[in-house]
Amino acid sequence: METSPELGPVERLLLAEAPDDARSVLVIDGSPALLERCAERWPHATVYRDRCDVGPSIELTPETLAGVDLVLLVLPPSLGGLADYVERVAAWCNPGVRVVCAGRNKHMTPRQNDVLARHFTQVHASRGVGKCRALHASHPVDPPLPRRGPQALVEPSTGLELVAHGSTFAGARLDAGTRLLLSTASDWRAGDAVDVGSGNGVLAAVLARQGRTVTAVDVSRAAVASTAETLRRNGLDGRVTVLLADGIDSLPDRSAGLVVTNPPFHVGAAKDSTATLQLIQQSHRVLRDGGELWCVYNTHLPYLEAARRAFGRARIVVQDRGFIVLCASR
Ligand SMILES: C[S@@+](CC[C@H](N)C(=O)[O-])C[C@H]1O[C@@H](n2cnc3c(N)ncnc32)[C@H](O)[C@@H]1O
Secondary structure, three states, X not given: OOOOOOOOHHHHHHHHHOOOOOOEEEEEOOOHHHHHHHHHHOOEEEEEOOEOOOXXXXXXXXXXXXXXXXXXXXXXXXXXXXXHHHHHHHXXXXXXXXXXXXXXXXXXXXXXXXXXXXXXXXXXXXXXXXXEEEEEEEEEXXXXXXXXXXXXXXXXXXXXXXXXXXXXXXXXXXXXXXHHHHXXXXXXXXXXXXXXXXXXXXXXXXXXXXXOOEEEEEOEHHHHHHHHHHHHHOOOHHHEEEEEOOOOOOOOOOOEEEEEEOOOOEEOOEEOOHHHHHHHHHHHHHEEEEEEEEEEEEOOOOHHHHHHHHHOOOEEEEEOOOEEEEXXXX
8 A cells, every 4th residue: 555655844834824714825835745745635626836847837927926815925936936935825816825944943044034025014922942933924915015036146257137036046146156166167178068966057157158059957847947947047058959858858868079077966955975976976977988087076075086976087176165066988
């Protein structure tokens, strides 16, 4: 007999704090197990997920949100991500909508209440259970606030305008690790390239500006939208294919000359290097003979050994107090 998947403590709290009398429930960034429980408890339940590898997702539009009277939201890692969800929920759901958000205390800040209070006239925190706490919001402001749109900044060292939707990594700024990786850009092998985990699109844009054909991949819908918009605003979209995908499994063997990446080190709020260890192996498969993997990572992570296992040899090209850039040749 199949057993129901287990819920984590944040999702258990969401269910415990949710009212029973809703008709149409939207779950944001929840697990398949949470959606299963919601479908058992309420007549109509749908899910939006930023990550495409967790399961299917609806789009967040005025049409899909119309009629939704309860939203269960696993708090995203950034305030920008929370604002991006909340402004759409407040503007497009049923005016009687109630929102229940939950997260772990260590990831929560009073500024999350402020984001909710910009869009809802009633906001309060619950007492919490264990190491988790919930926030409740209702009575959307009327008329709704206009959508802010993505963050956009001109990044001085590259001159690129970077765009960030939702919780995109580093927002519209240049991450310190990415900056170190970019310091090696003149040494990257010529030819077509793949940027894995493209985020705000800065690496894909630099690769495209070098005259290459580029494939940019990210698992996050917000990141894919950010990459595409960064490329469009810098006139580089004609050179780049942007894919919403979990890693580079879908790319053929020996199909690329270069893989450049500042790889993921989180899954949600939890640190996890599994995806990057897989990515190093996938890069070896996807690169042609002579192709190169260039990867930046935090100095304590075991990626040099992983690259040596996959490629036979790999070297550190540059290192600072926080980051290492490695290059591995096939
Ligand atoms: C450290 S960020 C780097 C973002 C951007 N390249 C930069 O340098 O600012 C890693 C990116 O990998 C993405 N990511 C995480 N897991 C992934 C996966 N399994 N497949 C593809 N992308 C993934 C994240 O959404 C995030 O945008």
